[in-house]
Amino acid sequence: MKAKRLLSLALAAGCFAATGAFAQTVKVGVVLPFTGVGAEFGQQVDRGIQTFIRLNPDAFGPYKVEIVKRDSKNPSGAEAKTAVQELIAQEKVDILAGFIYSPDAIASAPLVTAAKKPMVIMNAGTAWITNLSPMISRVSFSMWHSGFAMGEAAAKTLQAKTAVVGYTDYPPGKDSLDAFQRGFESAGGKLLDTIPMGGPGQVPDFTPFFQRAKDKKPDVFYVFVPSGDHAVAVTKTYEALGMRQAGIRLVGPGDLTPDHKLQSMGDNAVGLITAHHYNADLDNPANKRFVAAWKQAYGPNTTPDFMGVQGYDGMAAIAHVVKTLKGSIDADQAMATLKGWKYADSPRGPIMIDPNTRDIVMNEYLSELVKVGGRLVQKNIGVIPAVKDMCKELKAGKCAQ
Numbered sequence: 001m002k003a004k005r006l007l008s009l010a011l012a013a014g015c016f017a018a019t020g021a022f023a024q025t026v027k028v029g030v031v032l033p034f035t036g037v038g039a040e041f042g043q044q045v046d047r048g049i050q051t052f053i054r055l056n057p058d059a060f061g062p063y064k065v066e067i068v069k070r071d072s073k074n075p076s077g078a079e080a081k082t083a084v085q086e087l088i089a090q091e092k093v094d095i096l097a098g099f100i101y102s103p104d105a106i107a108s109a110p111l112v113t114a115a116k117k118p119m120v121i122m123n124a125g126t127a128w129i130t131n132l133s134p135m136i137s138r139v140s141f142s143m144w145h146s147g148f149a150m151g152e153a154a155a156k157t158l159q160a161k162t163a164v165v166g167y168t169d170y171p172p173g174k175d176s177l178d179a180f181q182r183g184f185e186s187a188g189g190k191l192l193d194t195i196p197m198g199g200p201g202q203v204p205d206f207t208p209f210f211q212r213a214k215d216k217k218p219d220v221f222y223v224f225v226p227s228g229d230h231a232v233a234v235t236k237t238y239e240a241l242g243m244r245q246a247g248i249r250l251v252g253p254g255d256l257t258p259d260h261k262l263q264s265m266g267d268n269a270v271g272l273i274t275a276h277h278y279n280a281d282l283d284n285p286a287n288k289r290f291v292a293a294w295k296q297a298y299g300p301n302t303t304p305d306f307m308g309v310q311g312y313d314g315m316a317a318i319a320h321v322v323k324t325l326k327g328s329i330d331a332d333q334a335m336a337t338l339k340g341w342k343y344a345d346s347p348r349g350p351i352m353i354d355p356n357t358r359d360i361v362m363n364e365y366l367s368e369l370v371k372v373g374g375r376l377v378q379k380n381i382g383v384i385p386a387v388k389d390m391c392k393e394l395k396a397g398k399c400a401q
Contacts, residue, residue: 001205002225004194005309006047008295014216016100019183021074022366024063024064024327024328025063025064025065025066025327025328026060026063026064026066026095026096026322026329027066027068027088027091027092027093027094027095027274027326028065028066028067028068028093028094028095028096028176028318029069029070029083029088029091029095029096029232030046030049030067030068030070030072030091030096030097030098031070031072031080031083031084031087031096031097031098031108032045032046032069032070032072032098032099032100032105033071033072033073033074033075033100033297034046034069034071035071035073036073036074037074037075037078037200037201037202038072038074038100038101038228039076040228040276041100041123041198041227041228041258041307041314042071042072042098042100043329044260044304044305044307044308044309044311045098045100045122045123045150045307045308045310045311045314046069046126046400047294047297047298047304047308047311048122048304048308048309048310048311048312048314048315049079049097049194049311049312049315050297050312051290051293051294051297051304051308051312051315052178052311052312052313052315052319053065053315054293054297055289055293056063056316056319057317059316059319059323060319060322060323061089061322061323061326062237062327063322063323063326063327064384065318065319065322068088068091068093070084070086071083072084072098072099072100072104072357072390074103074201074293075101075103075104075170075200075201075311076103076106077099077101077103077106077108078107079104080099080101080103080104080105080107080108080222081104081107081108081111083088083112084108084111084112085097088112088115093117094117094118094319095116095117095118095119095120095318095328095329095334096108096117096119096120096218096358097120097121097216097314098121098122098123098314099119099122099123099124100122100307101123101124101200101226102124102125102126102129102170103170103171104173105119105121105124105126105129105136106123106124106126106129106132106171109129109132109133109135109136110132110133112133112135112136113132113134113135114134115337116135116331116332116383117135117331117332118135118137118329118331118334118335118338119133119135119136119137120137120138120139120314120317120318120323121136121137121138121139121140121178121314122139122140122307122310122311122314122339122345123140123307123310123315124138124140124172125140125141125142125172125175125181125391126142126143126171126172126175127142127143127144127359127391127392127396127398128182128380128391128397128398128399128401130357130358130359131398131399131401133137134335134358135331135335136358137317137338137353137358137359138358138359139198139279139310139313139314139316139317139353139360139364140307140310140314140360141149141310142175142312142391142392143172143176143224143253143387144178144320144389144390144391144392144396145179145180145277145360145362145364145387145388145389146176146179146184146253146254146275146276146277146357146364147175147177147179147180147224147253147275147383147388148179148182148185148272148390149177149183149275149315149364149366149387150180150183150222150251150252150253150274150275151179151180151181151182151183151184151186151187151189151222152183152184152186152187152368153273153275153345153366154180154183154184154187154189154219154220154222154251154302155183155184155187155188155189155384156302157366158219158220158249158251158273159187160218160219160220160249161183161188161189161190161219162190162191162192162216162217162219162325163180163184163189163190163191163192163220163221163222164191164192164193164194164195164216164218164220164221164222165177165180165181165191165193165194165195165220165221165222166197166206166209166213166215166221166222166223166224166367167194167195167196167197167224167225168196168197168198168199168200168210168225168226168230169196169197169198170199170200172224172226173196173200173224173225175391176253176275176397177194177224178391178396178397179390179391180193180222180392181194181222182390182396184222192216192218193212193213193218194204195209195212195213197209197225200226200230202248203229203230203233206233206234206237207237207241207252209242210237210241210243211223212237213243213248214242214243214246214248214370215329215350216217217224217246217248218248219247219248219249220248220249220251221238221243221248221249221250221251222251223250223251223252223256224252224253224255224256225255225256226255226256227255227256227258227261227305227307229261230256230262230264231255231256231257231261232261232264232265233254233269234250234256235250235256235269235272235369236268238250238337239267239268240370241300244271249271249273250271250272250273251272251274252272252274253275253276253277254274254275254276254277254278254306254342255273256272256274256282257272257274257276257279257369257378258306258307259267259279259280259303259304259305259306259378260303260304260305260308261305262303262369262376262378263375263376265369265376266376267371267379269369269376270369270370270371270376271368271369272368272369273366273367273368273369273381274365274366274369274378275364275365275366275367275369275384275386276306276365276367277306277362277364277365278305278309278313278347278348278365279305279306279365279367279376279378279380280303280304280305280380281367281377281378281380282319282347282348282349282365282380284347284349285381286345286346286347287347287348289347290304290309290312290347291303291304291347292370294308294353300326303350304347306348309346309347309348311344312346312347313343313348313351316345317341317353318335319335319342320338320341320343321334321338324337325337335358336378337378338353338358339353339354339355339358340352340353340355341353346362348361348363349362350362350363350386352386354388354389355390356392357389357392359388359389359392361386361387361388362386363383363384363385363386363387363389364383364384364387365380365382365383365384366380366381366382366383366384367379368381
């Protein structure tokens with residue numbers, strides 16, 4: 001009996017070895033601000049991750065994925081760096097993901113290089129971040145995607161001849177300024193002034209910055225802020241200073257029109273024109289399914305914004321890696337697998353990872369905020385297909401390094 005039992009155990013072990021892939025677990029370390037000033041952003045990305053998992057239960061094949069979360073707390077980069085160290089050394093994660101703020105991703109780049117851990121950025125938008133490590137790929141955006149597109153559209157579509165730029169003074173803000181300026185001037189526009197407007201932490205009083213812009217009498221005022229409450233304050237200040245009545249059009253990237261804050265922006269935001277890769281009003285089957293699943297899970301008054309869809313698409317990229325590598329994550333193979341990856345079922349439309357830059361290629365949508373049935377809606381008035389990160393295409397600044 002004992003010999004039979006040992007034989008049975010040996011056979012069972014052999015079967016398990018033959019089908020061991022079915023029992024493998026891939027650990028994904030997710031670094032997001034779950035508390036502090038960026039908690040709303042972290043929640044958006046986290047909910048996007050969970051929505052992908054719910055809607056696509058077979059995307060990972062037979063392999064189990066364990067999400068290990070760490071709180072990056074504030075935009076300094078220090079807490080994110082500590083979180084990444086813990087996830088690598090203590091949790092032994094296979095892949096890292098998340099990263100709302102650029103300083104968080106920048107501080108983490110040397111760690112993932114040294115440890116050879118694939119890192120999927122789900123938000124941080126400073127263009128040259130992907131140049132910092134061969135282990136980094138981005139499924140979100142670079143500030144150059146929307147900034148350059150908005151610059152060209154301001155000159156060509158809105159017929160603006162002059163502009164002023166106001167920007168939050170940290171790496172993504174500077175990128176957004178450079179991108180808009182390059183696009184606007186290449187299309188014949190003239191930049192009259194550039195105005196740094198505080199940091200990404202607490203929302204500043206925008207009044208002196210906007211008054212300076214108003215005094216320049218530009219055709220358009222291009223504003224970049226890190227979304228959320230900053231965006232609400234932007235539209236309120238714009239209206240309070242009578243800039244609309246002065247004939248100055250407010251334009252910017254989609255950070256100015258976060259879907260989850262849209263209704264709280266009120267009539268102040270009507271007429272605002274943005275260029276961005278996603279809004280919840282996009283009319284395609286994948287987005288309708290995504291928005292419906294989101295509202296079912298988190299409440300009818302909740303709405304996914306661009307950060308939510310970036311969490312969703314980030315998990316789609318990770319699922320592709322897990323399934324392709326059969327649950328055994330080798331860093332170099334993972335990065336090779338991501339290069340050239342295409343995903344037709346994103347709520348934002350078709351996306352691809354550029355094999356040369358490891359950055360995303362996607363549509364940019366030109367949208368105008370209008371009021372329909374008492375609600376603010378993003379009316380899509382144009383699309384620029386398959387937009388690459390123009391910073392790297394033009395080899396501008398640090399993107400040339």
